[in-house]
Amino acid sequence: MSTDIELIDQAEVTARPTDDDGLGCLRTKHGNLPLESIDVRARITGLASHTELTQGFRNTYDEPLEATYVFPLPPRAAVTAMRMEADGRVVEGVLKERGEARATYDQAIQEGKRASIAEEERPGVFTMRVGNILSGERVTVHLTLAGALSYEDGEATYRFPLVVAPKYIPGQPVDGEQVGDGTALDTNEVPDASRISPPVLLPGFPNPVDLSLEVDVDSAGLPLAGVRSSLHATAIEDAGTGLRIRLNPGERADRDFLLRLQVGDESAVTTALAVLPDEDEQGGTFALTVLPPTGEAPKRGRDVVLVLDRSGSMGGWKMVAARRAAARIIDTLGGDDRFAVLAFDHLIDTPPTLPEQLVEATDRNRFRAVEFLSNLDARGGTEMLAPLRRGAELLREVAVRERVLVLVTDGQIGNEDQLLYELSSKLSGVRVHTVGIDRAVNEGFLQRLAGSQGRCELVESEDRLDEAMHNIHRRIGTPLLTDLQVTPDGLAVDMTTLAPAPIPDVFPGAPVVVMGRYTGSPDGAVTVSGQPGLQARLSATKSDNPALAALWARANLRDLEDKYVTGQTSLEEQIVETSLKFGVLSRFTAFVAVDQRVVNEGGNTRRVTQPVDLPSGWEVPGAAPAGAAAMPASMPTFGAAARFSAAEATRGAPAPNYGMQGGYGSAPDSFGGYDQGSYGGPPPSGPVPGGFPSPAAGVPGRPLVPPAGKRRTRGGKPTPPPPAPGDGASLTTFVQDELTRLRGSDGQDVWLRAGLLTALSERIRVLLDVWKQNNEPQEARTTLGTLSTELASPTADPAEVDRRWHQALTTLESLTTGGTPRTRRPFWKR
Missing domain, CATH: 3.40.50.410 (von Willebrand factor, type A domain)
Structure with missing residues (x-):
């Protein structure tokens, strides 16, 4: 048996796909993609930054639209506000617990109201959804961020990311509906993979998004000795109070924007204690800066x-x-x-x-x-x-x-x-x-x-x-100061609020900033100590950074979220409480904006996911391996996604999870070098996972790309023979080994997985007598015997192979867990 899968050919690439969205799509039969513009306006004062990001969406369809855009933000910045504008109306976003915010958004869309929601998927990765955009209408969404420039070795750095790169997705696909609209399948190891895998534009297409970026720099007394930018097409002007760095037109949103400010006098940053009282003057936020001492640390092995x-x-x-x-x-x-x-x-x-x-x-x-x-x-x-x-x-x-x-x-x-x-x-x-x-x-x-x-x-x-x-x-050498301690000395510091926690050690050229909360009067001091030999009393001075409380909240939330994912799930309530109290977005909250006017009776919308640029510098192979047709220069090898037509990719059905969706090193080279990591490079030598021989042992590889004009056919390959069972074979060991083998096959070709399942069926059949002689549990033997029968008949139908693969995994896992069913929690709580 075989299954035919047709690849995108050169004619399709030249003509450009004409479906709604997805891999390789730039223009649709209805017009341009929904994201029309990205505008970044930043203001840097001293070592503090204030940034406003504006995303413009336009509906060129003849029906209402819901657009989804996965985008990055600086991971340490605090998102403090959202605003939506459309048809002359302005709606301020409200920060809510994430489940409540999603329910508010979904209800608004169903009722035909214009709405938007901003959610954090990872530190630095966010999703924006804008729904009920009417035909011909433009909706803009504004996000406000507060941040602090990193400062090391006399240089301050402002970084603003502009594209979410494709990510490698390990694990086995999970049952149930996907939690997002991306190209990767949700897996047991990445339960929100479909929310962090936007479709990727094929290289060579015109710039799909109008990108503008402008940064005003007020040195606030810092002696600037130089300015460097990572995007070479920048214009630097004198803005009266400082510098203005502006991106020239035509740049693509395909890399991080970096601005490095060289400070001529390193003494411009000093060891100090800054405080910002709350409005009620009953407490506030402090920031303690500790500079590295001069000299060298004692060396040890x-x-x-x-x-x-x-x-x-x-x-x-x-x-x-x-x-x-x-x-x-x-x-x-x-x-x-x-x-x-x-x-x-x-x-x-x-x-x-x-x-x-x-x-x-x-x-x-x-x-x-x-x-x-x-x-x-x-x-x-x-x-x-x-x-x-x-x-x-x-x-x-x-x-x-x-x-x-x-x-x-x-x-x-x-x-x-x-x-x-x-x-x-x-x-x-x-x-x-x-x-x-x-x-x-x-x-x-x-x-x-x-x-x-x-x-x-x-x-x-x-x-x-x-x-x-x-x-x-x-x-990587020995730090200059270790075991830093902050002790209240007149300032009533809440020691449970220190961030980052634990307090960092001090390395050459890298000041340490510790933030926290205090109660009562801002008049006071703290004592900071460290090894070897640091002991200093610092009196508080009022901070000139109005965003200090938001920055502390972001740092504290990041620490709490990291503790949450290490198993301290009881912190969820504290995360939500801190996020809402200080108005800072977290992974457990979301900004939602709803225009209460009904603009779309019935709430029916066309859903479109915005493709993103391939990151700059990511390599695209220009030729196929020997024996295969040349790869078009404008079309990368997209791992799994390249096996689907553009229409299939844009209908919203996610591609099989070959690891990193969007290609570029997705599928492992195991089982004889299939996919070559999507690069077509030489396969690894020696043993490979899963017990199958390497190409040198006689298992043929396959080209990444078939000859031009032909279809690639799966099937017809010999199945590796099952191993001969040993007299002392253990059912428990067998189950564990087979789970490892199956999990290692995730993302492999349909025919290969089909052969693996057939081999599993044969191994079970051979070992049933051994297990009976060894008095292995009857119930387990019966379960595996049933599985063997169900896997025995050959098939190359992708859907049936996938079903059997999941069935085999579920059956084997039930024998190791006692059959305890898994529960699906909201993806942001997993």
Whole structure:
């Protein structure tokens, strides 16, 4: 049996798709896509920022429209207000508990009222929905953000992200309706995958969105020595009170915007205590800044584990930069240090000439590690949890040594919460430093993983690498100050409100800012102490930053949310209470705006999901592997999504979850190198997951792209023979092994999964007699016998294979959990 799947051909790409939305769609048969413009207006005063983001939506259809747009914001900024404008009417958004806000929005849409809702999916990833936009109408939504510039090594940085990059989605698809309108299927590891996977425009199309960005800089007494921007097409003007940086027309929303302000005098930032009283003068917010002392920290031996992401999304300049960064880190190690190197995609690789453990940082060992790093290329999926676990195991408690884990990656994964949950205890006492390499980096996740005791360094280009590596070298050493303590000394500090928590250690060139709440009078002081030898009493001075309370609330909420995902679910009420009290958006709240006028009787709308640009610098292969037709230059290999026509992608049916939807390193290279991580690179050698042989053992691979004008046919491939059972085979071990095998096949081809299920059926049939002789439980044997019968008949129908795959997973899992059913909680609470 076989199933025919037709790919998008060159004619379709040239003509451009004509359906409503989705992969590769720029213009529809009804007109342009709904998002018409993005306008960013920022004002920087000293080290504080105030930003207003305006999104303009226009309905070019002849029927009412509901538009969905997944977009990024600075992960540490506080979203404090939303406003919707349409048809001369202005509606202020109201911050509500998220479930209540969604119910308010859905009811308004059903009643035919114009409405919008802004929700946070991840730190830095948000969803905007605007409904009942009438034909020909334009609706604008304004978001207000308060932020603080990061300040290190005499330079302040303002970062505003402009695109959500495709993310790798691990796990098995879950039953039930998808929670979002994206291209990825919700899975047990990423239950909201469909909310963070917007469709991606094919490269080469004209700019779909009018992007404008303007930043006014008032140095507020800081001596500016220079200004740098990541988007080269900028205009710098004298705005009277300072500088105005304006983006020239034509730039695409495909990368982060970075503005770096060089401060000539580093003494412009000092150790100080600033307070901002509440309106009722019964308390307020404080910010304590601690500068690094001069001198060097005492050196002691370090155990350093370097974890390098080599997955498909790291292709191109990012892989080159990652290799250089990793090699530089290894070269900085001294004779008293030990280290290990782990490179990962869906597999973990280590230097073949070094033992798989910590080794002394001798010249020979460092040379072998750098030699290994120099030969790495991008491939496969981003299975990040396993290498971080192994790194944590290598860094077992050694009291007299500094334990450091350095992760070099773009961070483009969807299961951030799962990693934090799994690793929070394993990495306790380990200082985690993250190096983010991308022009649209997942900054929110990398900051969360580093936590308050590590550092996050971002590299947006090879030109920036040397400067970044200088900073990283200083950060992975011993901190200058540790065990910082804040003690009330006249100012009634609420010690439970300190953020970030725990208080960070102090590294060279990087001031530490601790915020919190106090009660009573703002007149007072605190004492700050640290090791070795810091003891200082700081008197309070009034802050000139009116957003200080919102910034504290955002920092406190981020800490609470991270604790929530590590298992402290009782914090939900506190998160909602803090969010609503201080008017700052969180993952458990949402801004909703409803125009009470009915504009669409009946509430029927066309739903359109806005595609986003491919991030700048993401590599698109221009040719297929040997034996396959050339890939059109304007069409990337989109993993699973490339197997569907544009019409299929735009009808709202999500593509199969081949890992990262939208392609670029989605499917693992397991089971003989199928998909090659969506890059068409060489398949891995040696054993592969799931017990199947590698290509060298005789399992043929397949080209990413069929010959022009032909259909690709699935099926007809030999199924690997079932393993011969051993006399002592355990039913429990069998179930665990088969669960691992099935889960490892998630995202693989239909024919391959069908063969896997047939092989499972045969293995069960062969082992039933063994289990009977070993007195394994009768009920379990009966359950597996029934499953074997149901899987025995061959099929290549994708829907039937998917059904059987889920059935097999559910059956096997029931034998390990006692059949306890899973409950589906609201996606923002999982």
